Amino acid sequence: MKIIYAIAAAAVVATPMAASAQSVDGLRFGLELGLQDGSSNATGDDELYGAFVGYDANLGAGVIGGELVFRDSDLTASNGTVLNDTIQLKARYGQEIGGGLLYGTIGLARASASTGGTDNGYLVGVGYEYGLTDQVFLGGELQYSEFQNVGATNADVGSTSIAVRLGYKF
Numbered sequence: 001m002k003i004i005y006a007i008a009a010a011a012v013v014a015t016p017m018a019a020s021a022q023s024v025d026g027l028r029f030g031l032e033l034g035l036q037d038g039s040s041n042a043t044g045d046d047e048l049y050g051a052f053v054g055y056d057a058n059l060g061a062g063v064i065g066g067e068l069v070f071r072d073s074d075l076t077a078s079n080g081t082v083l084n085d086t087i088q089l090k091a092r093y094g095q096e097i098g099g100g101l102l103y104g105t106i107g108l109a110r111a112s113a114s115t116g117g118t119d120n121g122y123l124v125g126v127g128y129e130y131g132l133t134d135q136v137f138l139g140g141e142l143q144y145s146e147f148q149n150v151g152a153t154n155a156d157v158g159s160t161s162i163a164v165r166l167g168y169k170f
Helices: 002-014
Strands: 026-039 045-058 063-072 075-077 082-097 100-113 118-131 136-147 157-169
Touching: 026 075, 026 136, 045 082, 045 157, 063 100, 075 157, 082 118, 082 136, 100 136, 118 157
Parallel strands: none
Antiparallel strands: 026 045, 026 157, 045 063, 063 082, 075 082, 082 100, 100 118, 118 136, 136 157
16 A cells, blocks of 8 residues: 555655656666556566666657556566566657547566566556656556466466656657
């Protein structure tokens, strides 16, 4: 529960800040902290910690970009297999709204499994990033991930996550 309060506090603190004239073009990196809840053949919830690096380009009609994300979290499938250390490759598209960037994501994910090897999946999500300064941004992202045939079985495992993201743009 403490992490939920920390996420809520970060969102409240960031809301009244004045929007900056932040450029969305360029290289970006940062950290994320959040919660993950298992669904669809998975149990429990877990904190997640992560780091990301990406690049965005303003096309005039919208912002397009990509991200590579490393997440440390555990998701336990109903068959006992634990998925952790997830690597995600995401495409993003968004619009500049209200001094920030509202975006959607779609991508691929690969998680190491407690049974050895890896399991592959996909992800979809939405997020919002708000410029605190010309280079620093604060955001939040809601994401759904699903992994197929976890632990060499026919069990598909899904999870929903919410994360606060703090980053830096060059």
